[in-house]
Amino acid sequence: MNNTTPAALVRATLRLQFRAGMTIDDATALVPQFARLGISHLYASPLFAARPGSTHGYDTVAYDQIDPALGGEAALVRLTDRLHAHGMGLILDIVPNHMAVDAHNAWWMDVLAWGQASAHATWFDINWHDPAPDLRGRVLLPFLDRPLPEAMMAGSLVLRHDGDGGLFHIQHHEHSFPLSPASYAALLAQVEAPGALLAAFTTVALRGGPGAEADSALAALRHWAATQRGQAAMMRLASLHDGCDPAGRTRLERLLAAQPWRLACWREAATRINWRRFFDITGLVGVCVERAEVFEAVHGYLFSLYQRGLVDGVRVDHIDGLAAPAAYCQRLRARLDALGRLRPESALPGAAIYVEKILATHESLPAAWPVEGTTGYDFMDQVSAVLHDARAAPVLDRLWAACGPDARACGLIAREARVQLLAGGFAAEFGQLTRLLATALKARGADCMPAADLRAVLEAVLVSFTFYRTYFGDEVMQDHAEDGAALHAASTAARPRLEARLQPVLDTVVSILSARPEHAPAACVRRAEQAFEHLTAPLAAKSTEDTAFYRYGRLISRNEVGSDPARLGLAVAGFHAGCTARAHARPAAMLTTATHDHKRGEDSRARLAVLSEMAPRWHAQASEWFARNGAETAIGPDRIDELMLYQTMLGAWPLTPFASVTTREAWCERIVQWQTKALREAKRHTNWLTPDTAYEDACTAFARRLAANGAFMARMDQVVARMAPAGALNGLAQTLLRLTTPGVPDLYQGCDLWDFSLVDPDNRRPVDFGLRHALLEHAGSFDASAATWRTGQVKFDLIRRILSFRARYPDLFAKGHYQPLEVEGADRDHAIAFLRQHDGFSLLVVAPRLPLGMEIQADTLAPGRDMALRVTLPQPVGPWHSLLGALPVQATVPFARGQVPLVCLVHDAGGRGLP
Template identity: 45%
Template sequence: MTVPRSTLRLQLHKDFTFDDAARQVDYMAALGISHAYLSPVTTATSGSTHGYDTVDYTRVNPELGGEEGLRRFVEKLRAHEMGVIVDVVPNHMGVGGSENLWWMDILEWGRHAAHARYFDVDWHSPDPALRGKVLAPFLGAAYGEELQGGKIKLVFDADAGRFKIEYYAHTFPVSPLDYTSVLQDHAPEMARRFTGLSTQPGDQPRADEARAALKEFAATIEGKQAIDTAVQAHSGDNPVGRDRLHRLLERQHYRLAWWRTAADEVNWRRFFDVSTLGGMRVERPEVFEASHALIFRLFTEGLIDGVRIDHVDGLAEPREYCQRLRSRLEELAEYRPENLQNGRTYFVIEKILARGEPVRDDWRIDGTTGYDFMNDVGALLHDPRGAEPLAESWAELSGRSADFAVEAEAARRKILSENLSAELDRAARALQRIARDTPVTRDFTYSSLRRVVAELVVHFPVYRIYPVGGQRSEDDERFFSQAYEAAKAALAPADLAILDQVAQWLGGLGGDEAVEEKPRERERLLDRGKDRERDRQAANGQNQNLQANSAGSNSSGSHRRNAQTLFSQLTSPVAAKAIEDTACYRYGRLISRNEVGADPGEFSLSVDAFHAGNLERAKRFPNAMLATATHDHKRGEDVRARIAGLSEIPGEWAATLRSWSTLNTPHRRVLKSDEHGWAPGAAAEAMLYQTLVGCWPPTLSPDDQAGVKELAERVSAWQLKALREAKLRTGWFAPDEAYENACRDFLFDILAPQRRDGFLGELPAFVERVSRTGAINSFQQTLLRLTSPGVPDLYQGTELWDFSLVDPDNRRPVDFEQRRAWLSEGEAEGAPSEQLKNWRDGRVKLGIVRRSLALRAHAHSLFEQGAYVPLKVEGAHADSVIAFARHVGSAYAVVIATRLADSLLAENDTGLPLVDAAHWGDTAVVLPEALASRALFDWLSPNAPKSDGQRLFMRDALVAMPVALLMEEGVPRV
């Protein structure tokens, strides 16, 4: 029960609650889902549409229906013998507004607050204005401007007996220590109650007593008048009041600031560069227990069966966190209801993996949430022969680099300098503290350390490393050395010794060994006037003499661990922001490869490499999730599948791009104030065309004005986000609204009704040209997800065509009623192949999902425990087929899918996404010997092909559908 057979991800929010989800349980069960997979259920910021901005870990979100709503939902699931997995967010909490009481506590009491060590705050900032304070970068404009404009106000909350600072929706507490100064001229008796208070924990209860008295006083006419007068004395409407308010604010445990200051000055860890999400110190036992208490109770009571951990790479110690969580779940499992005390608790993590980066064996997890599989199957859809010509075409058209690595490095440098500068400073300061511990390294300057760290981060090939006992593992070393060599080539000779030392401090072998000081050699090494080559030789010669040497004090070990953590908590957000949120919006060879968890520089994946990935997963993490769509994807799975088809026709696509660019030249907007000259610009225009080709619904007619306008609105929202994320001609920090509006006007102009004889006519015609290839790609990735080793995850609504774009488009409401009706019709009408003639409405995809999940339920041991057996494909079109078998005991399931089908479809005039049987020629799959000359039944069609010995010809196996799921027994009658 606890290890899912399949999951369906549901995005919960105030407009789709537990009760709404409960109404879909019977549909989910009929589809073949074993576990509901929920977005975060802890209390989030009011109105949150995603739930990742938790403000209270201790309560089930009341906007979702609260705990009672969750219980009703789980009761419905249990009635269908289904389980539930919840998304847990240990890395960060929402800190905007005033709903997070833990955050309000540290704003009120500073470093002595009960929750001061819950958040990852640097209370010892080198900036005197932030020492012992928290930067509060929530102002919409500069502090002085907002203060002058009266936007920042002192108010009194009569219900709570508290003074607060209000700024629009944000509320900030006033320290009780300052109540005396606020009240002394207007309510001296009340002021004396707060006199002598300190921030020490022992004084905080006395402050509560004083505020209770103040609340009573405020309820009197005299008290209300006095407090109103005190508040008015701090009004920003006049110079005296404004000065008094400013001085009051300066005494608080926070510093109000313009949101733009965060990138350079924030002194607490954020989620990436989002200043409304504060990093948690979940590595501390008390924080771990407090932030997971609700989840543990729900698990113990049998209300949840497993967890998905969000952004594990943000944590200080991911390995230790996962091990601790597994241990706690195992301890609690014996207290669960008896009928649920079976099997291993399901536990997966959200983790982005680079090619060749392994999931660590000692984390005690079931695997990842499936971005690695999504990357593999996505790359598999691309024809490698299109890589070079498409890159050349992109470079020629856009004027940008053909090499994604160039864009990635530029984006990393930009993110470090503009978005995460404060985080880079903090990592460099941590290393400087180590350097100051010993005479041999104390002259390593902050600036030089910062340069070295920056180069390492810029060239880091993975999200982060995971040192054990302060030392890098063999896997870590493999990736760190890549960054080291690239940094070494980029740095000046005088910095190379510092690079070597930093490499040791960040987990190199021998990093704790004491070294002998050699001042003269050190002086010679750092002499900037020396010859470059001699500097390099000197640096190389001194490496062993300048190794980490902080074993002389107990604090140095702590400093080193802190530096390693800060470095890892820097490489991770830089990779995410630079690659996913910047470079992927700049590089447009084919945007189907610009996806979360993917490397756009890796264009395609061979069948053999795909098989190797599946074999590795089957061996090490057989219960890992398999995803092809998520709440974070940039393009729906079917958008990517269709765009991938362009890789098969690179020349035709390049000519189409040039033709459309010429056709739409009159609609470009010329911006006199813009040095680039026109909007949207060549690169943005080319990526727009790819997006339109990818997301145009198969059933949309250019004559449907309302439908075209709705699509244009959706694409416009994507376009705005894409332009800002690219950070080239506009951005989130400094939006160029004139440019953005011109881009929107261009989009709506080329899709205007009067363009039906122009671009609006050509676009759907081209979509029709590539849509069958896209559909076959979709069927391929769907079937591979449902039959590969692991737990297939279905993102809400994607059982039909998924032509969504980046969030919030991919989180739009799902029409479950339509899916429910079509599912019932499909079951009555028979195999998915019966719907192939209506493939444009997506029902055939729904049928593939339903029948594949039915087989997983029918032969669960085959897919849960069965071996993965790659099958050889022979014949004229062997490159256009992928095949494998799942095998346990005497049972086999054979999976076959058409791929790279465009050339095979060229002569097919049926209009179906199906290769004519005659075109396959002698192409055949070589079956396992046990299946030789046996009849196999297709779960996706009435077909029952028989092999010729061990050879199963595609002209027989793929006669009714472009994919096949074969067993020796047919679909059981219900």
């Protein structure tokens, strides 16, 4: 890994979601507030030009400009000026893997206009050699609302001329498909266009591609189309190609046949798509950023911003979508390091590189990637798991099993989802991979075999492959021990499912998929290898995060991005092991507990973790609701969906009573919105493509009936009242651990107060920054905040205090040694303790866990009994200064009755004076 980046400069980040009401100038006004909170870097969602109306920015249409809808580059300059005035920097989220399939994407439109002759034909991951005769050398465009013949007869394909760009288009609702200028001569001849214009486009057809002749011809067409005669001709052409008329339909068919693309119904995308998408989203096309010219085009403007000091670091979206992540990271690091010498003297040193990467439980970030670390999903899993009581598994399993035959083990559910997705949403990608492997097998000298046999072998491997991907297809020589282990585990699991005659095929397939670049495998082998790696990542994401997480309801606080729901809890020793490994390998990795992609808010997860401490009582309560609420007397929900609904309601329940019927109904609307999305993602009774409105309506009616049932709501309120104090302490514990363990803490917008949000779009709602400004202005003691903990100020105060200390003593956190501490006594399971030490400073942190067993008091969050635990310090240290206020009687006996059990103590051996 790269050790030269001054990681200490990135002390703490704040993730801000732009669009949907947040502009760059809006963010600029908030900079002083973030600085006072102790943030060192604003961590911005994508700012480059996106599809008009985008709510998130991941649908990029141009990499060479800041989105005008956000204020453009001028606004970015104002933001960075304000950031630098407060000693802060900017980390920008970039999206090199994919772009929007949109008329505003000039590169994509050029490909549609010119096909393989386009200068951008190889910039997108398009299979120009598709075996289907009608797609060979063409791009499938599955955007019609019905099959092509029906669309033509319905008159929904309309010929239009763009007076500004000069191109003809086929318009279909919001979609615009440019016609190739090579087909314009025959088109214009139908309306007796000027002879010179026809001759010009005859030359264009002869050339077959863009160039000076085409530019000149299009300019002449624009000029003629603007005349009265030309305007009449354009109207005449539209009429001549009206699909509602049989003759017009024939002309339209002939015109469409001459294009470098083929129109199709959107339902054909799953089976016929011949270009790589982002996951299964047909509106996003894969970019070949591994090509040098594409890398430069995608990053050229970013490099300019960095060189000018307007950007200080990057977050790379979906790194596993790239063909060669290691090569990409090395190229990106090298360019940023080289440009660093050209930055203004006033610019911050940099640049930090973070990658969005989902790590399996025993997976580490490849050492060949010269980056600071991941965006923190691995930490989010670890800190959540350590706050769950793994001993509850048998009781929770019994409750889960009572939900019916579909309530199976998480691994089986995920495997079934993979099978379903391979046959459905990823059928085209699966077919392409099978064909590439067949070619590679033939090159290896393997006998020809039926396609069905090869598909059976490949499916067995894919459904058993639990990592996101391997990296054998990368261009960089690197350690493939983890890749090999993952592939071996998948093949071992696949073997019993295959006939004996297919075992040798399995071995050969695995050898192809594990070919290394230094062994110079054939090009067909490399293509098969990369196609496998391009499929496993979206298959893993869609089968687990977007399917199994909505089917497996044992305890949904563990159904989170980056987590394995089958693992209910993590021992304290396991949490320490993760922190120690991170301190050694990636000390500047990002630590997060909430993101724009999380399934539920960080404090909702923390509250639901309490169910693992009260599993028998929860089993009884859920069973009572099953019996009383009558879900199974209607169409739905079934037991699984009902159990997940109850948990969601518990997790999102407000800390203060509903102020009115209106507020209760607004809360119910959020629950219903979540429920509909959850049902469709689960794909059990309904889905996004073919919704079962009867089942969805029944589930909605059930949820609304619960919200209107006074007895149920009162009982829900009682259950939450018991859980909420312990849940709040869990939330404070994970916040404390995020702020003090090795790594850079990230604060997702709005999560400085309690976060009981649901999955997007709920977790992207506007944030009340005015309230947070007022909290900064009227900061009081930590004890006073704890006494009114339901307001969330105690969490805000915890963050403010520790981030302020980090700002004064950054090296203690960036370079400080991490030492787990032994906890002894009958209550030792209730504490996580460690030291951070550097340059004479010692930071002692003791965070609570399993707080329900501590009898946390509802008014103070303090233990309601004496705690029998003692922390063993390596040597006598003192005196201690508390970052949170009052000191315990002894540092070695940290949790005292009557005090909030959060300990963050500092000792300075050098007597330098502490805040």
